[in-house]
Amino acid sequence: MSLELVCPAGTPSALRAAVEAGAHSVYCGFRDETNARNFPGLNFSPDELVEGVRFAHAHGTKVLVAINTFAKAGAMDAWKAALANAEKAGADAVILADLAVLDHAATHHPNLRLHLSVQAAAATPEAIAFYADTFGVKRIVMPRVLSVEEIAKLNAAINVETEAFVFGGLCPMTEGRCSLSSYATGKSPNLTGVCSPPEHVAYTEDKNGTATRLNGFTIDRFGAGEQAGYPTLCKGRFVAGGKTFYLFEDPVSLNAASLIAALAKAGVTALKIEGRQRGKGYVAEVVRTFRAAVEAIDAGGTEVEVGRLLSGLVEGGRQTSGAYKKTWR
Amino acid sequence: MAEHFRGELPRFLRILAAPAGFLPLGPALTMAVRRFARRKPAVFDRLGEYGKCSFLIEPSDLDVSFLMVPDGVRAEVKCLRRRASQTADVTVRGPLLVLLGLLDGTFDGDALFFNRAISVSGRTDALVALRNSIEDAELTPADFVGATGSLGKLVDRSVIGGLGLARRFTGSPIPGEPS
Amino acid sequence: MLDTKKSTNMTKTGLTLGPVLFNWSPDRLRDFYARIADEADVDRVHLGEVVCGKRQPFTDGVWPELIERLQAAGKQVVLSTLALPYNPRERNAVIDFCKAGELAEINDLTALPTVAGKPFLVGPFVNVYNEGAARFLAGRGATGICLPVELPIASVAVIAAALPEVEFELFAFGRLPLALSGRCYHARLHGLHKDGCQFVCDRDPDGLPVDTLDGQRFLAINGIQTLSSGVEAFCPTPEDLAKLGVRRLRLSPHTVDMVAVSRLYRALLDGRASRTETLAALKALDLPGELVDGFTRGQPGSARVEMA
Structure with a gap:
C-alpha cells in the first residue's frame, strides 16, 4: 500500500x-x-x-x-x-x-x-x-x-x-512534555497551543546587533547580515559549560x-x-x-x-x- | 540588503511614491482597503482584535511610510513623509518588494522572521496575525494599491516579477510545532 | 463549594520527597537517603531513576536496601518510574518497578496497563490538565496525582474540587522539571553522542546552568532533561492549600540540605512559621538558583518569588 x-x-x-x-x-x-x-x-x-x-x-x-x-x-x-x-x-x-x-x-x-x-x-x-x-x-x-x-x-x-x-x-524536546515556553512566557503548547508566542517576541537593536528576546530572556543575537530564526526558545543560542552555542538544536x-x-x-x-x-x-x-x-x-x-x-x-x-x-x- | 532591490522597483510604484502628497495616496489606499473589507469580510474576521492595531509600514527604499489600521470597513491608511516621528503598535521596515512579498504568499509568517531584510518592532503578534489573515485572502498587489482594470494587471505583473527576485533572499527553517 | 470541604477535613498536609532527578552515584544516594530516613520531616519518599534509562544499571542495586532503610524509619516508600522509556530494557524496568510490591508512581502511560486496577500514583510527567483526565486515571486506580508543574493554580482548584477522593500534590520545592528530549544535552555539550555519553551528567549534581547571551540565569540541563535555573519555592499557608484542595507538597532533592528544607516546609504547613519566614530561611540556604513561584501565581514560571 x-x-x-x-x-x-x-x-x-x-x-x-x-x-x-x-x-x-x-x-x-x-x-x-x-x-x-x-x-x-x-x-x-x-x-x-x-x-x-x-x-x-x-x-x-x-x-x-x-x-x-x-x-x-x-x-x-x-x-x-x-x-x-x-x-x-x-x-x-x-x-x-x-x-x-x-x-x-x-x-x-x-x-x-x-x-x-x-x-x-x-x-x-x-x-x-x-x-x-x-x-x-x-x-x-x-x-x-x-x-x-x-x-x-x-x-x-x-x-x-x-x-x-x-x-x-x-522540536528537539519530546512534544507534549515541554513547559519551556510557559516558564518564560506563561503560554505553552499544552496550555494554550502556542510555543514562544509572538506577542512575547521582541527585537532590539543595539551596538552588538539585533537581540531577539522572549519575554525579556535573550534567545539569540545577530550581527548585520546574519540570518535570524523565529525565536523559538529551544532554537536559541545559550551559554552553558563555558560554551556559547545552540545548546538544544541548531536552527x-x-x-x-x-x-x-x-x-x-x-x-x-x-x-x-x-x-x-x-x-x-x-x-x-x-x-x-x-x-x-x-x-x-x-x-x-x-x-x-x-x-x-x-x-x-x-x-x-x-x-x-x-x-x-x-x-x- | 535594500540596495539589491532598489534597481528592481517597479517604475509605476516609484512614480506613485516619489513626491509624497503629490498623489492623494492615503485616501486612495483607505478606500481600497475598505472596498476590500466589503468584498472579503472573512479576512477581517480572521484578523479579529488585531484589526484595531496600528501598523507602520516603512519601505526602506521609499521616502514615504504608511500608517494603517486595518479595521475592516472602518480601515484607515495614511501616507506619511519619512522621518515624521510616528508611533504605532507595530512597525515593519524593509525593501518595498519584500514587504509586498508578505502579501502574496512569497514570504509567510515564518519567513518574515528569517528574512533579515525586514525589521519588526512592537507587537510582533499583530504582524503575524495580519500576515496570516492576508495569506488566506489570496490578495494581489493590485488590491493593495487599489488599482483595477488594466492598471491593476500592470501592477500585478511588475510587482510579481520583482518578487521572483526577492524570493531568493528567503526560505529556510522554521520553528517546530507539532500536531 | 470549596469552603464547605475545607472546614470539614483539615487533615495534616503530606510532605513528599520526590525522586532524585540527577545522576548521583550509589554512594551519594545511600548517604543522602540515610540522613533522610533519620532526620527529614517527610512522610513519603520516592525512589527510582525517572530521567534517564542509561543511568538505571548503576542505581538499580541500591533501591532494595534504601526501601528497607526508609521503611524502617517509618517513611512510606514509592517507586517512581521512568518518564520517557522506549527501549525494551527500559520498558521492562518500568513494568518491574510497578510489580515490585511497593506503591508505584507512573510517569508515562507505558505503566498504566500494569498498575490499572490497584492503587497507584501519577507523577508530574503525566499530562493531567483537567478533571476529565484526573477522573479517568482515578477510575483506573490512581489515589494520588502530582499535577504538571505548569498547570495554572486556577486549574488545580477546579480539578481538586471535582475529585475530593484523590490526594492532589503540587511540586513545591526545587528546580522545575520543564522538558524531556530524545537527545542528551550533557553529551551534546561535551561533543559526545547519547549512546557514548560517558555519563558526563554526573558532574552536575544539581544540573548544569544555562545562561542567556546577556548573562541571565535561565535554565539547567540534566542529561535529556531541561530544568529551570530558578528554584521553585511554593510556600502556601495551610489555609491556601485547604482552599485549593491540595493535600500534599513535593520537595525535589538537590545537594542543598534537604533535611533543613523539609523542616522549613513542615513548620510552614503546620502553621508554625509564616510564609515570609519560610522564604527567608530558604533563601539563606545554598541554593542553585533564585527562588521562583510564577506557575503558582498565574505568571510565567520564571517569575521571582515576592517576599512580602
Whole structure:
C-alpha cells in the first residue's frame, strides 16, 4: 500500500493549495485553543472547515482535524464543540492528545476515527496498546525521538497505523512534555497551543546587533547580515559549560526525505509534513515535491531519482534528519 | 540588503511614491482597503482584535511610510513623509518588494522572521496575525494599491516579477510545532 | 463549594520527597537517603531513576536496601518510574518497578496497563490538565496525582474540587522539571553522542546552568532533561492549600540540605512559621538558583518569588 502524504493547512487557502498540489490528506485545526497551532490569524472557523472538507473530498483528499491540546480544567466545552464540529463537517479523523478529550470522543462520537497526536508522546507498545484498546485509536503520530530501526521494531509490536514527521519544523524536546515556553512566557503548547508566542517576541537593536528576546530572556543575537530564526526558545543560542552555542538544536528544520523508502519499509503508513504556519506557496511546493517522491518510490524508483526530485527543497536553510538517525541524540 | 532591490522597483510604484502628497495616496489606499473589507469580510474576521492595531509600514527604499489600521470597513491608511516621528503598535521596515512579498504568499509568517531584510518592532503578534489573515485572502498587489482594470494587471505583473527576485533572499527553517 | 470541604477535613498536609532527578552515584544516594530516613520531616519518599534509562544499571542495586532503610524509619516508600522509556530494557524496568510490591508512581502511560486496577500514583510527567483526565486515571486506580508543574493554580482548584477522593500534590520545592528530549544535552555539550555519553551528567549534581547571551540565569540541563535555573519555592499557608484542595507538597532533592528544607516546609504547613519566614530561611540556604513561584501565581514560571 502506498504511503499517505499528510499535509498542513493553516488556512482555507493553504488547504486548497495542498489539495491541488496532491496531498492525500490535509490536517488543520479550529481557530481557538483546541489546537496546538493557535497562532494569530491562522486556522478555521467551523463554517470554513465545512467548506474545506467539501473541497478536499471533491478532490479525493481526506481531512484530519487536530484537536490536540489539553482541555482547560472546568472549561471543556470548547474541546467538546470542536469534536462535534469536526464530525459535523465530515472530517475523516480527529487528532487528539488529552485523556479527557479522547474519552469524550470515544464515548460520544463513536463513528469518528481517532488519531493520537504527537503531543501524547506515546512511544512504547504498551502505551500505544493502551490508547488503542481503551479509546479505539487507529493511528499514532510518532514522537520525534525514535530512530528508523526503533520505528520498525515498534510497528512490529503494535496493530495500529503509524504516521511519521518527514519535513518542516523540528522540536528537539519530546512534544507534549515541554513547559519551556510557559516558564518564560506563561503560554505553552499544552496550555494554550502556542510555543514562544509572538506577542512575547521582541527585537532590539543595539551596538552588538539585533537581540531577539522572549519575554525579556535573550534567545539569540545577530550581527548585520546574519540570518535570524523565529525565536523559538529551544532554537536559541545559550551559554552553558563555558560554551556559547545552540545548546538544544541548531536552527535547522527536519528533512527526512532521504529516509522515505526506509520509513515505508519500517511499516509507516503516513508521512507528515509540518508547517501549518507556512504560506500556501511553500505548502504547495513541498507537497508537490513529496508527492512526486512518494510516487517514484511506489514505482520502484532508485534513491538517486528520489533524491533528485527533493533536491530543490534542500536549497537555503539547514536541515537534519533528526532522531531518525541515532547520532542526532 | 535594500540596495539589491532598489534597481528592481517597479517604475509605476516609484512614480506613485516619489513626491509624497503629490498623489492623494492615503485616501486612495483607505478606500481600497475598505472596498476590500466589503468584498472579503472573512479576512477581517480572521484578523479579529488585531484589526484595531496600528501598523507602520516603512519601505526602506521609499521616502514615504504608511500608517494603517486595518479595521475592516472602518480601515484607515495614511501616507506619511519619512522621518515624521510616528508611533504605532507595530512597525515593519524593509525593501518595498519584500514587504509586498508578505502579501502574496512569497514570504509567510515564518519567513518574515528569517528574512533579515525586514525589521519588526512592537507587537510582533499583530504582524503575524495580519500576515496570516492576508495569506488566506489570496490578495494581489493590485488590491493593495487599489488599482483595477488594466492598471491593476500592470501592477500585478511588475510587482510579481520583482518578487521572483526577492524570493531568493528567503526560505529556510522554521520553528517546530507539532500536531 | 470549596469552603464547605475545607472546614470539614483539615487533615495534616503530606510532605513528599520526590525522586532524585540527577545522576548521583550509589554512594551519594545511600548517604543522602540515610540522613533522610533519620532526620527529614517527610512522610513519603520516592525512589527510582525517572530521567534517564542509561543511568538505571548503576542505581538499580541500591533501591532494595534504601526501601528497607526508609521503611524502617517509618517513611512510606514509592517507586517512581521512568518518564520517557522506549527501549525494551527500559520498558521492562518500568513494568518491574510497578510489580515490585511497593506503591508505584507512573510517569508515562507505558505503566498504566500494569498498575490499572490497584492503587497507584501519577507523577508530574503525566499530562493531567483537567478533571476529565484526573477522573479517568482515578477510575483506573490512581489515589494520588502530582499535577504538571505548569498547570495554572486556577486549574488545580477546579480539578481538586471535582475529585475530593484523590490526594492532589503540587511540586513545591526545587528546580522545575520543564522538558524531556530524545537527545542528551550533557553529551551534546561535551561533543559526545547519547549512546557514548560517558555519563558526563554526573558532574552536575544539581544540573548544569544555562545562561542567556546577556548573562541571565535561565535554565539547567540534566542529561535529556531541561530544568529551570530558578528554584521553585511554593510556600502556601495551610489555609491556601485547604482552599485549593491540595493535600500534599513535593520537595525535589538537590545537594542543598534537604533535611533543613523539609523542616522549613513542615513548620510552614503546620502553621508554625509564616510564609515570609519560610522564604527567608530558604533563601539563606545554598541554593542553585533564585527562588521562583510564577506557575503558582498565574505568571510565567520564571517569575521571582515576592517576599512580602
